[in-house]
Amino acid sequence: MTDHAREPAAILKTHGLTKDFKGFTAIKDINLSVQTGSIHALIGPNGAGKTTFFNLLTKFLTPTSGKIIYDGRDITHAKPAGIAQHGLVRSFQISAVFPHLTSRENVRIALQRKLHVSYHFWRPLQILDQLNEKAQATLEQVGLGKFGDVKAVELPYGQKRALEIATTIALEPKLMLLDEPTQGMSAEDVSTVTDLIKRVVEGRTIVMVEHNLNVVSTLADQITVLNRGEILAEGNYDEVSKNPEVMEAYMGTTDAA
Numbered sequence: 001m002t003d004h005a006r007e008p009a010a011i012l013k014t015h016g017l018t019k020d021f022k023g024f025t026a027i028k029d030i031n032l033s034v035q036t037g038s039i040h041a042l043i044g045p046n047g048a049g050k051t052t053f054f055n056l057l058t059k060f061l062t063p064t065s066g067k068i069i070y071d072g073r074d075i076t077h078a079k080p081a082g083i084a085q086h087g088l089v090r091s092f093q094i095s096a097v098f099p100h101l102t103s104r105e106n107v108r109i110a111l112q113r114k115l116h117v118s119y120h121f122w123r124p125l126q127i128l129d130q131l132n133e134k135a136q137a138t139l140e141q142v143g144l145g146k147f148g149d150v151k152a153v154e155l156p157y158g159q160k161r162a163l164e165i166a167t168t169i170a171l172e173p174k175l176m177l178l179d180e181p182t183q184g185m186s187a188e189d190v191s192t193v194t195d196l197i198k199r200v201v202e203g204r205t206i207v208m209v210e211h212n213l214n215v216v217s218t219l220a221d222q223i224t225v226l227n228r229g230e231i232l233a234e235g236n237y238d239e240v241s242k243n244p245e246v247m248e249a250y251m252g253t254t255d256a257a
């Protein structure tokens with residue numbers, strides 16, 4: 001029934017990915033496949049290994065064994081900066097947004113990084129104007145069009161996350177890795193950021209670690225449930241939420257709600 005020629009391509013794959021911490025195996029032999037253009041969520045109860053796995057994908061940690069293939073190339077031993085140039089970008093934590101710079105300046109720095117344009121006094125003004133225009137367009141994309149002159153530190157929490165996403169999309173990622181994008185947010189901010197992620201996924205792939213199962217059910221095309229460092233289940237929200245092993249793994253945690 002399935003036409004193999006029409007199977008969607010995987011932008012990211014792991015083969016037997018394993019991470020040991022001094023004899024404790026936090027990630028065991030994980031084979032993951034992320035389809036190009038999808039939103040793929042990593043979920044699981046506390047201590048399941050989500051953060052460790054995410055840090056392996058973003059190259060913040062080195063695997064003990066196994067391979068990571070991104071866009072057809074083996075990036076197992078690549079450096080974070082190297083993979084960012086090829087379009088695999090981790091959304092930075094809020095602390096990485098410069099608090100005393102304005103939203104526009106923060107986005108402009110990310111754009112400059114992408115364009116390798118350093119902010120030298122002798123740069124033609126035209127290039128800086130182009131950067132300003134692009135920064136404004138990026139801010140508008142995330143709903144911060146009117147907040148270009150506001151310092152990051154003065155933005156409310158939800159808008160700070162939007163700014164963080166703006167600085168990520170400025171790098172023109174093919175694959176965005178989001179670490180708990182709605183963590184600690186009010187219900188209103190959660191829905192703003194959820195809508196924002198839906199919008200920015202156009203033409204991109206997203207892998208996200210997310211505790212909020214409502215967000216996961218709204219956004220994710222594919223879900224991988226981790227438990228004790230292994231894949232417990234995979235599928236869409238309906239499939240994994242009905243899986244008895246998943247229900248059991250979540251029992252006794254507040255995430256099960």
Ligand SMILES: Nc1ncnc2c1ncn2[C@@H]1O[C@H](COP(=O)(O)OP(=O)(O)OP(=O)(O)O)[C@@H](O)[C@H]1O
Binds near residue numbers: 044
């Ligand atoms: N640097 C480390 N050294 C030793 N053990 C670690 C280290 N980092 C993580 N672990 C262990 O690996 C396991 C998985 O942790 P991890 O933080 O990846 O889980 P998680 O699913 O992200 O959990 P949470 O949802 O609570 O953030 C835990 O038992 C944790 O104690």
